[in-house]
Amino acid sequence: MAQYNHQEIEAKWQKCWEPINSSTQQPIQPKAQKPLGPKFYDLVMFPYPSGNIHMGHVRNYTIGDVIARFKRMKGFNVLHPIGWDAFGLPAENAAIKNQTHPADWTEKCIKHMTGQIKRLGISYDWGREVTTCTEDYYKWTQWIFLKFYEQGLAYRKKSQVNWCPGCQTVLANEQVKEGLCWRCDSQVEEKDLEQWFLKITAYAERLLTDIEKLSGWPEPVKIMQRNWIGKSKGVEINFRLTNHNSQLTIYTTRPDTLFGVTYMVLAPENPLVDELVNGTKFEAEVKKIREKIKSETTSQREESQGKEGVFTGAYAINPATNEKVPIWISDYVLMGYGTGAVMAVPAHDQRDFEFAKAHNLPIKVVITPHTSQLTPDTITEAYVDEGTMINSGKFNGLPSNEALQKIGDKFGTWKTNFKLRDWLVSRQRYWGAPIPIIYCNKCGLVPVPAKDLPVKLPKDVKFTGKGGSPLAGNKEFVETKCPKCGAPARRETDTLDTFNCSSWYYLRYCDPKNDQQPFAKEKADQFMPVDQYIGGIEHAILHLLYSRFFTKFLFDQKLISVDEPFKNLLTQGMVIKDGAKMSKSKGNVVDPDDIVNKYGADTARLFILFAAPVEKELEWSDKGVEGCYRFLNRVWRLATGPLEPANKLRGSNERGNRNVQSQVFEQAITKKLHQTIKAVTEDIEKFFFNTAIAKLMEFVNFLYSCSDIGHRTLDIGPLLKLLSPFAPHLSEELWHQLGNQTSIYQEAWPTYDPLLIKEDELNIVVQVNGRVRDNLTIPAEADQETIKAKALASEKAQKFLARQTIIKIIVVPNKLVNIVTG
């Protein structure tokens, strides 16, 4: 018997699988199920080609592969593609550092990572490989951008934007995490710049309501998206200004507190501020404060906690009370939300309360709790709950929730607001898809005609890392002719945020070679939506929200027939070591290559699935890996062996059921096998891979515990099939050693016989007052009365029943009897 040589076996089968892997066009069909089964689109988040795969990738791709192989054997027509999210900053930074071109660097990385992925034995359809930085791909990224532009959903606007000094480019709101750049952790600054936006806010309502449709998504992800979109219902109320013609519009979700307004606050950037203070004695002071606030970073602003502010000298009239209230500016009011102005009700809003305390502004209570009385003197924090209206004219005495509706109706206009901002998509970087726009002195802004796409990214560019769009330095690129009038014109030199590229790649996989359109509708329709999407939770908002937006837009353009891209989503947990995320600086990185070399891909795959449930964090353990390696060796010996001498020699301490006739073993093994088929199948369907593997181990352990008589007659084919999604190489090798000529994953998935898994005898627990006292073995067909009688007759139970009155006996079929005493 040859030893289990993982290196030899894995290399051999990876080579054999090459032609089968790249052939979704001619899907692999189980022999038993000839007609093409229903489609199943199995997708993992495509990687950024950073140079090396890490354990997170291994986990991601292994999960996807188990599902792909399982579904194929189940008869589905599986689409299981892979590609590269290849535009992005690291390539450019590497270029600056190493004097290589981003294109060359990226190509090298892809080549290396391709080899690494192939060595994992993942059954990708490499014939559909997609790379976002190639002209044939980004041509269509640009094309889609132009579609947005045509529909008025891509526009340029000057506004306050997030600037990352580290990346030397602007960022979208979604890309700022707690004031820091999501990529490089630099403190994000605010800048006034003219930039390109996609009008994702036009889809805010649909992006929100359609979350309901995503029954196959984890609840936390849906909650995060809901919060990010941040819908709120309120009213806009106009306040007249004294000594001015214009009026002040505020947004509030609490019109019930309108009578409690004691001052107003404008965002420092609100244009009305100039109108109010220009030429007054307040101008200098207000503008000083405004400049100070503007210069502050987000985190400095947070520290000020809404205490920074100054009176503008102007007053507004409360439409409900006709009271004159002062107008202030403060950093706690944001220009980007609502109208950039609020009515301040210190008694019922904590931020207003704190500001009022800090600046000695009056407090007026208009809602009081049902149980106690609230006065401006006794109040120590804002009362934000519901209550009874007071000091509110004819609304006095009403419950506040009723007054909210009535006051809103009377004084304002109902309005829905979203926290979601439009998506800033322009980047002042080189390594991305050029924005296909031309600026003409006569015609203004002109989109590049579709026939002229792609706007090619020139190779000859200087990388200084000093800021500004690198493309601006390339004359040949910048200088062009206006497509409309032919006059000399300039190209846009910003590139698209790479999240544009990743927002539609799953559609390109459906038709990757199309040079007429991004994808043919009928081909996209054939596979969309993605049946199972697998990736890290870090994209809960970013990529997943953008992709939903793109899909809805393309649906509206009638380019596809689905309006949600991902039917089911599986968010895998991180791979950690020594309690921390693997990172170079911590020195706790485990290189997948090392594991594959030492133990093989099958072991790596098995361990990464076995060590933890998919959605939870996975603590890497070298010892645990060895355990999985041992298991595969056990399977190997089981299949290739005669039993080893040591195994035969277990003479003295063997279990009772040994040395019986082989027939008995056969029956027992068959039963256990069918139970295992059932359990493993159900576990895989629920993505409980860790317990599926445990059940395979149990079965193997069971086989080992049977005598060699049992072994000799054993057909391990079904076991190999059950194991094949997890450890494809070893299963395939042993499958062929059994004499089979065709690939194991062209086999149909094993089925179980419900009659065979039935136990003839059941183990029934006998409890007295809920505590276990005895175990009974009872024929499966025994009726309740028999079981009751046997339980009562139990000697061990009797001990606890002495001098007790039995009140009732509870029989749980197939499980237990509980005798309750008084």
Place this chain on the structure above:
RNA sequence: GCCCGGGUGGCGGAAUUGGUAGACGCAAGGGACUUAAAAUCCCUCGGGACUUAAAUCCUGUGCCGGUUCGACUCCGGCCCCGGGCACCA
């Protein structure tokens, strides 16, 4: 502060319509085989009491209460850990 997850042996984790807590794996201890080691195979393995041993009993799923014949599982209150959002009016 708000919103989500999650607390089970020495460790990773099982136990999803309330029904034998600790499957499976790791580590540890003991044994078989071996000149020896490795590999392999077998046994033990939450804590405690009692005992030569077997047996038996008590206790135990973050903490405190509750519902129930019966609670890791359901309810109320609290503590701790992880993640997300963070002046959104």
